[in-house]
Amino acid sequence: MAIKVQKLTDTVSPLAGISFVDRLFDNVGMSNLIDNELGQRTRVTGYQYSEIIRNLSNVFISGGDSIEDINTYLKEHLQAIPNNHVPSPDTVLRGINELSVDNSKFVSNSGNTYDFNINLKLNQLNIKSLILTEQLEAGKFYDFDYDNQVIANKKYDAKRTYKKNKGYVPGIATIGDKIVYIENRDGNANVKFEQAATLKRAYALLESENIQVNRSRMDAGSYAKEIIDIVDKNSNLFYIRANKSAKLLLQIKEIINWQTVEINYKNYQVASLDFTQFYEDRKYRLVIMREQSKSNQIDAFTQDTFAYRSILTNDRISTEKEVIEYYNQRGASEKTFDIMNNDFGWKHLPFSFLNQNGAFMIIMAMIKNFYNYVVRKVSEVFSDIKPTTRLKRFIFKFISVAGKWKYQGRQWILKLYTHRPYDLLIW
Secondary structure, three states: OOOOOOOOOHHHHHHHOOOHHHHHHHHHHHHHHHHHOOOOOOOOHHHHHHHHHHHHHHHHHHOOOOOHHHHHHHHHHHHHOOOOOOOHHHHHHHHHHHHHOOOOEEEOOOEEEEEEEHHHHHHHHHHHHHHHHOOOOEEEEEEEEEEEEOOOOOOOOOEEEEOOEEOOOOEEHHHHOOOEEEEEEEEOOOOOOOOOHHHHHHHHHHOOOOOOOEEEEHHHOOOHHHHHHHHHHHHEEEEEOOOOOOOHHHHHHHHHHHEEEEEEOOOEEEEEEEEOOOOOOEEEEEEEEEEEEEOOOOOOOOOOEEEEEEEEOOOOOOOHHHHHHHHHHHHHHHHHHHHHHOOOOOOOOOOHHHHHHHHHHHHHHHHHHHHHHHHHHHHHOOOOOOOOHHHHHHHHHOOOEEEEEEEEEEEEEEEEOOOHHHHHHHO
């Protein structure tokens, strides 16, 4: 039997939930913060930075995956929001380009030159936005993670990375699921190169907003004396994966008292020893874990069939198991990078150059952090939405609701076709 269709002339948006996100952006003070920190654009340009970033936020939280989706799919739905002035994709791109800064060049000992993009103003704005939305609190101590993430792309200035593809390798600092600092870097720059200076800048920006670091956690890409010095100076405790070395393996071979512990339902042997490889005046602790290698072949150096991993730390109170389990929680930052790539535009960088894409990445990190705030607020009313809900589910459960704005009784009223508790959202 054929389906009977009746066409209605009223314009109803299928994405009316974005109106709540747009309103929260202003009501929490994000627009004022952005314009106060970045300044006003000239009158000729027409759109302020807050309008550009707010609408960019609306695009991605509505399910768009590129700036061009403003015109392609979403313009009429965003324009339906009262007092929302929607810029064109070209205007958004121009605004982000204005917020970019020139690259800094660093020369290695071997004479190679690498570009780094150090955008302190946008990074500080991001930290201030986290404080504004009460996701960070001045005076409190937090755990700090750092990693270098390969952002594969074929942009004009992309370089061949250690993963054998072209792209950038930005240094990224996180606190929990919140990105707090980004420096975009040439793809062919060694992750240890100038990392100490990058970390120093990241710690300094947090300190300038009175955000304190309790514990820092990093992989073997941060295992170098000058990096450890900076991390130790700016953290109460630190945990860094150690690289293998002949001297280290000699120390490990002398361990007699191994203990067996269960971690993630699997048995490992663990031990600790004093670490003196880089220093004579201070002794750090090296936590060692080992397990039978899958190949079960005898290692030529250790003369056994174990695979070894070790963590360098100044924590002398926690047990080996506690140190290992805490370090293994670094996997949360990998999830954050996956979210940025797939939900918030890092997979489709819009510019041809490292510095412009660096500005875009920081702005999108700020938008992702704002999304964390939005979903937390919504979860207080909607029982089927959790603070950890991914964007796709949030769009289905909250953004995708039929509705339209009507001006009546001298005020704008959002009329929604739903039984869900949108009326309880008081922002």
